[in-house]
Amino acid sequence: MGEFLMPSLGADMEAGTLVEWLVKPGDVVKRGDIVAVVETQKGAIEIEIFDAGVVEQLLVQPNATVPVGTPLALLRGEGEAASVQPPAPEPPAGPEPTITPAPSVTPTPPSPPAGSPGERPKASPAARRRAGELGVDITVVDPGPDGIIEVADIEAALPRPPSQAGKPRFDFAEMRAAIAAAMSRSKREIPHYYLSDTIDMAAAEGWLAGINADRPPDRRLLTGVLFVKAVGKAARAYPEFNGLFVDGVFRPAPAVHVGLAIALRGGGLAAPAIHDVADLDLDTLMARTRDLVARVREGRFRSSEIADPTITVSSMGDRGVEALFGVIYPPQVAIVGFGKVVRRPWIVEGAVTPRPVATVTLAADHRVSDGHRGGLFLAEIGRLLQTPEAL
Numbered sequence: 066m067g068e069f070l071m072p073s074l075g076a077d078m079e080a081g082t083l084v085e086w087l088v089k090p091g092d093v094v095k096r097g098d099i100v101a102v103v104e105t106q107k108g109a110i111e112i113e114i115f116d117a118g119v120v121e122q123l124l125v126q127p128n129a130t131v132p133v134g135t136p137l138a139l140l141r142g143e144g145e146a147a148s149v150q151p152p153a154p155e156p157p158a159g160p161e162p163t164i165t166p167a168p169s170v171t172p173t174p175p176s177p178p179a180g181s182p183g184e185r186p187k188a189s190p191a192a193r194r195r196a197g198e199l200g201v202d203i204t205v206v207d208p209g210p211d212g213i214i215e216v217a218d219i220e221a222a223l224p225r226p227p228s229q230a231g232k233p234r235f236d237f238a239e240m241r242a243a244i245a246a247a248m249s250r251s252k253r254e255i256p257h258y259y260l261s262d263t264i265d266m267a268a269a270e271g272w273l274a275g276i277n278a279d280r281p282p283d284r285r286l287l288t289g290v291l292f293v294k295a296v297g298k299a300a301r302a303y304p305e306f307n308g309l310f311v312d313g314v315f316r317p318a319p320a321v322h323v324g325l326a327i328a329l330r331g332g333g334l335a336a337p338a339i340h341d342v343a344d345l346d347l348d349t350l351m352a353r354t355r356d357l358v359a360r361v362r363e364g365r366f367r368s369s370e371i372a373d374p375t376i377t378v379s380s381m382g383d384r385g386v387e388a389l390f391g392v393i394y395p396p397q398v399a400i401v402g403f404g405k406v407v408r409r410p411w412i413v414e415g416a417v418t419p420r421p422v423a424t425v426t427l428a429a430d431h432r433v434s435d436g437h438r439g440g441l442f443l444a445e446i447g448r449l450l451q452t453p454e455a456l
Contacts, residue, residue, distance in 0.1 A: 066121065066139055066140070066141050066145070067116055067118065067139070067140045067141070067142070068136040068138075068139060068140070069100070069114060069116075069136065069137050069138040069139070069140050070133075070134050070135065070136055070137060071083075071103070071125075071131050071132065071133050071134060071135045071136075071137055072103075072112060072133070072368050072372060073133045073134075073372060074103070074105055074110060074368055074371045074372050078105055078106070078133055079132060079133060080130055080131060080132045080133060081103040081104060081105050081130070081131070081133070082103065082104040082105075082128065082129070082130040083101060083102075083103055083125050083126070083127050083128070083129050083130075083131070083137065084101075084102040084103060084104050084109055084127060084128075084190065084193060084194055084197070085101065085102045085127055085190075085193050085197075086100070086101050086123055086127065087099055087100050087101055087102065088100045088101075088120050089120065089123070090120050090121060090122055090123060091119065091120060092119070092120045093118075093119055094114050094117065094118060094119070094120060094140070095114075095117045096113075096114065096115055096116060096117055097113055097114070097115075097369075098113065098114050099111045099112065099113055099367065100112060100113070100114045100120075100138075101137065102190040102193060102194070103368070104194065106239050106240055106242070106243035108190075108240070108335075108364050108366060109190035109193070109194045109364055109366070110190065110366040110367065110368055110371055111190055111365065111366060111367045111368065112367075112368040113367060113368050113369050114140075116140060117142075118140040118141055118142045118145075119140065119141050119142075119145075120138060120139075120140060121138070121139040121140060121141045122138060122139040123137070123138050124136050124137055124138055124139065125137045125138075186203055186204055186206070186208065186214055187208065187212060187213045187214065188203055188206075188208075188213065188214035188215075189213060189214070189215055189363055189364060189365045190364060190365060190366070192214045192215050192218065192219050194364075195219045196219045199219065201219050201222050203219070205222070206218050206219060206222045207222075215363060240329075240333040240334075241333065244333075244334060247394060247395065248392045250395060251392050251393050251394065251395050252392060254395065255310075255393050255395060255398075255430050255432075256430065256431040256432060257392070257393060257428050257429070257430070257431070258428075258429055258431050258435075258436055258439065259390050259426065259427065259428050260426065260427045260429075260436060260439045260440060260443055261388060261390075261424055261425065261426040261427070261443075262424070262425050262426075262443045262444070262446075262447055263409075263422050263423070263424050263425075264422060264423050264424075264425055264446070264447045264450055264451075265411060265420055265421075265422055265447075265451070266288075266406050266420075266421040266422055266423050266450065267420050267421055268450070268451050268452070268453060269288065269291055269450050269451075269453045270288075270406070270421050272453040272454055273286055273287075273288065273291070273453070284348075286347055286348070286351050287351065288382075288406060289354070289380055289382075289403075290347055290350050290351045290354055291347070291450060291453055291456060292378060292380060292403045292425075292450075293323055293325065293339070293342060293350065293354070293378050294342060294343075294345070294347060294350055294449075294456045295446045295449040295450050295456060296323060296342075296376065296378050296401050296446060297321045297323055297342030297343040297345075298343050298445075298449055298456070299442055299445040299446045299449060300321045300323075300343070300375075300376050300399075300442075301321055301343045302445055303434075303438060303441065303442045303445065304317040304318075305317065305398070305433050305434040305438060306376060306398060306399040306427075306429060306433075306434060306438075306439075306442055307321050307375045307376050307399070308375055308397075308398060308433075309375065309396040309397060309398070310395070310396050310397075310398050310430060310432065310433060311396050315398065315430075315432070315433045318375035320340070320341050320343075320344075320375070321341065321342050321343045321375060321376065322338040322339070322340050322341070322342070322373050322374050322375045322376075323338060323339050323342045323374065323375075323376055323377070323378050324336035324337065324338050324374025324375075324376065324377035324378070324394070324397070325337065325338070325339055325354065325357065325358075325377075325378055326377060326378065326379035326380070326391075327357070327358055327361050327362070329361070329362060335361050335366070335371075336374060336377050336379075336394060337357060337361060337366060337367070337370035337371050337374070338369075338370050338371075338373055338374040338375075339353050339354060339357060339370075340369070340370075340373075347456060357370070374394075374397065375397065376397060376398075376399050376400070376401070377391070377393075377394055377397060377399075377400040377401070378400075378401050378402075378403070379391050379400060379401070379402045379403070380402070380403040380404075381402075381403075381404065381405075382403060382404055382405030382406065382423070383405070385405060386404050386405060387404040387405055387407060387424055388402070388404045388424040388426055389402040389403075389404060389426060390402060390426050390428055391426070391428050392428065393428055393429070393430060398429060398430035398432075398433045398434070399427065399428065399429045399430065399434075400427075400428050401425065401426070401427055401446070402425070402426040402427075402428075403423060403424070403425055403426075404423055404424040404425075404426075405423070406421045406422070406423045407421070407422060407423075408420065408421055408422075409422050425443060425446055425447070427439050427442065427443055429442075
């Protein structure tokens with residue numbers, strides 16, 4: 066019999082609140098299934114399970130706040146015998162009671178939930194949380210065009226003055242406090258060093274223009290996906306920048322899971338991971354990036370995306386920032402920043418010419434690497450961006 070534990074969704078997480086179970090005893094689950102929604106300072110997060118089996122017992126009820134590592138449920142392996150509950154004690158012997166037949170009553174069938182008969186309504190974690198706050202029965206809420214109930218659908222189902230509409234989905238003050246605490250810890254405990262380089266983006270821009278020429282807008286590649294892929298491949302070549310520093314020891318990661326810094330509407334920041342970036346082709350990486358950004362901004366995190374980034378990429382080019390120097394998110398050991406692409410005078414074959422360039426920065430942990438290796442790491446990112454067709 067195995068235990069499903071309250072996961073750690075970041076180095077700063079000590080406890081979480083169980084918002085909702087998405088399974089019940091007897092359900093068969095497999096690795097990757099979303100089985101619960103847990104609320105943390107980062108918002109409501111969909112929790113995935115990492116072992117296949119059958120749900121034997123739910124140990125924690127919704128709305129309970131428990132520390133990381135607390136058993137939430139018991140899981141038995143497929144084929145393993147179910148636990149045997151002790152039989153209830155028999156009542157003492159006595160005269161047989163007289164049983165009066167109950168009057169015949171025609172039962173009223175329960176109202177079917179929204180969607181197909183017998184189907185559980187699909188809703189984002191943020192919507193379920195909002196429904197609980199407002200006391201809305203989510204089974205009678207009409208979903209949006211995509212068949213998924215979102216916060217707006219919950220709020221539309223509750224009559225109230227328009228002035229109350231648009232309540233934030235996150236407690237942004239609490240999120241900022243959590244971010245500040247993590248960054249303070251980072252600066253206090255991690256000996257940062259910083260490097261920067263300027264990359265000629267002419268080859269990347271030309272290649273993107275050519276490949277996007279005949280594509281519809283929703284299938285075009287963006288410059289940011291080249292940045293993420295270049296970091297993923299460079300991190301594989303320089304593993305001292307890809308991993309976690311835990312209990313005084315650096316543990317290089319076997320795969321590159323890039324945490325993508327995403328600004329949330331209304332404030333706040335999240336950096337969930339895109340997994341196995343070094344192995345993804347650019348089209349797949351672009352599709353996963355679009356999906357991740359859309360879900361995160363709707364409050365639809367998944368536990369595996371929050372818990373296991375091995376290096377972070379942050380880009381503020383869309384905000385007009387030319388360079389940024391990030392703060393490492395512990396227990397990671399590096400963060401790479403990209404500024405916007407700008408035109409600058411550049412020397413090409415002895416002549417000064419205007420070229421598109423971007424500034425890339427590195428903040429790294431001096432306990433694991435040094436400036437020499439950091440310089441080679443940045444140079445590798447630049448080299449990869451000069452040959453975008455090979456990414």
